[in-house]
Each structure stands twice: as C-alpha cells, then as structure tokens.
Amino acid sequence: MAQIRRYEPRDRDDVYDVCVKTGDSGTDATGLFSDDTLLPDIYAGPYLALQPDLAFVVDTGTRVAGYLLAAADTRDFVRRYRAEWLPGFAARHPSPVRVESAEDRMVCTGHEPERMIGPDQDRYPAHLHIDLLPELQGQGLGRALIRMLLAELRSRGIPGVQLGVGEQNRGARAFYRRLGFHPLPSSPQNELVLGLEADAEV
Numbered sequence: 731m732a733q734i735r736r737y738e739p740r741d742r743d744d745v746y747d748v749c750v751k752t753g754d755s756g757t758d759a760t761g762l763f764s765d766d767t768l769l770p771d772i773y774a775g776p777y778l779a780l781q782p783d784l785a786f787v788v789d790t791g792t793r794v795a796g797y798l799l800a801a802a803d804t805r806d807f808v809r810r811y812r813a814e815w816l817p818g819f820a821a822r823h824p825s826p827v828r829v830e831s832a833e834d835r836m837v838c839t840g841h842e843p844e845r846m847i848g849p850d851q852d853r854y855p856a857h858l859h860i861d862l863l864p865e866l867q868g869q870g871l872g873r874a875l876i877r878m879l880l881a882e883l884r885s886r887g888i889p890g891v892q893l894g895v896g897e898q899n900r901g902a903r904a905f906y907r908r909l910g911f912h913p914l915p916s917s918p919q920n921e922l923v924l925g926l927e928a929d930a931e932v
C-alpha cells in the first residue's frame with residue numbers, strides 16, 4: 731500500500747528518477763536530453779536542497795514513485811536558487827554559447843530562476859510541482875498530496891499556491907481543474923498558469 735510521507739535525503743535518486751520518467755508532458759523524458767540529470771536539476775533538486783520541509787513523497791514500500799515539491803515563497807526561493815543552487819547547476823550545465831536546440835533552451839531555463847515568479851505573487855506566493863509514476867496515477871494520491879500541501883501552507887499563513895502546466899499535458903490540466911485550480915486574476919485567459927487558495931477544499 732503506497733504511503734505519503736515527508737521527503738528524506740535517501741529518497742533523492744528516486745525523486746530524480748520520477749522527475750525524468752514524467753518529464754515529457756507527463757510521460758517518460760529519458761534520453762530527451764544528452765544528460766538525464768538536466769530536468770531534475772531544474773525541477774526537483776533545488777526544492778530538495780532549498781525547501782525539503784515542503785517535499786512529500788509517495789513510498790510504495792520498495793521505492794519512492796511520486797512526489798510533490800513546493801516553494802513556500804517563490805520570490806525568496808528564487809533568491810536562494812540564484813545564490814545557493816545556481817553555482818553548482820552552472821558547473822554541471824554550462825550556459826550554451828548559442829541557443830539552438832531544445833536542450834540549450836532547457837539549460838537556459840535552469841540559469842534563469844526569475845522565470846518562476848508568476849503573476850499575483852502576493853495572493854499566490856507558493857508554487858509546486860507534482861509527479862507520480864503511471865502505476866500510482868488515478869488512485870487519489872495526487873489529490874491527497876495537494877491536500878497535504880494546502881494544510882502545510884495554511885499552517886504557515888501562506889494564502890495560495892500557483893503552478894505552470896504544459897499545453898500538451900491534458901491529463902494534468904484536467905486534474906488541476908477538477909481540484910479547483912483556476913487561472914490567476916491578472917491573467918484570466920491564461921489556462922497554463924493556475925492558482926489555488928490555501929483554504930480551498932480539494
């Protein structure tokens with residue numbers, strides 16, 4: 731029986747693996763880039779290093795096969811990413827001389843933490859990433875993870891959370907809308923940046 735628990739440092743490789751296996755619009759991104767650590771070094775590692783207190787994992791009993799990672803205050807997270815995470819990231823994934831490929835653009839993404847600062851930061855200061863391997867999907871675990879995060883945000887007095895979702899990721903878009911995530915007040919037409927109040931019932 732899969733169980734949700736807080737992240738522990740020994741889970742890191744499993745979290746990296748889940749990030750890669752779900753990194754191509756929800757499907758396996760293995761081999762998409764020349765270095766499979768590129769995606770998790772952007773979308774998982776910084777959260778494990780900088781905000782482990784908001785990292786939850788799904789433990790199947792044999793491994794971690796899903797997670798929710800979040801930053802409580804995106805502006806603060808960006809400052810810390812630049813100061814504490816970017817030096818190591820840049821050493822492993824140097825800025826491309828010319829930006830020609832999807833991989834070059836992804837490396838640039840990792841060099842630009844300010845991209846994480848979405849609209850309406852005051853009402854939705856937190857942001858999140860959630861990924862489950864296929865064998866854990868469709869069992870209510872995604873909803874349970876979001877519920878845990880909201881409770882944690884409420885206990886810290888953080889009013890809301892936002893996220894970005896890929897246009898092609900129809901499954902995730904349906905999931906978020908089902909839970910009540912909605913376009914942000916300042917960009918009501920943008921269906922790819924969604925927010926939710928911390929006191930929402932999901």
Ligand SMILES: CC(C)(COP(=O)(O)OP(=O)(O)OC[C@H]1O[C@@H](n2cnc3c(N)ncnc32)[C@H](O)[C@@H]1OP(=O)(O)O)[C@@H](O)C(=O)NCCC(=O)NCCS
Binds near residue numbers: 869874
């Ligand atoms: C998206 C994801 C986190 C959803 O988690 P999940 O555990 O599968 O979803 P849940 O079982 O908690 O579903 C909650 C509700 O959302 C709905 N839902 C979930 N996935 C859906 C889908 N693909 N299509 C339509 N509805 C969906 C469920 O039907 C459920 O509604 P219900 O209460 O009416 O039954 C998970 O499927 C996943 O990790 N996918 C791959 C990685 C990914 O795309 N991550 C998001 C990147 S932005």
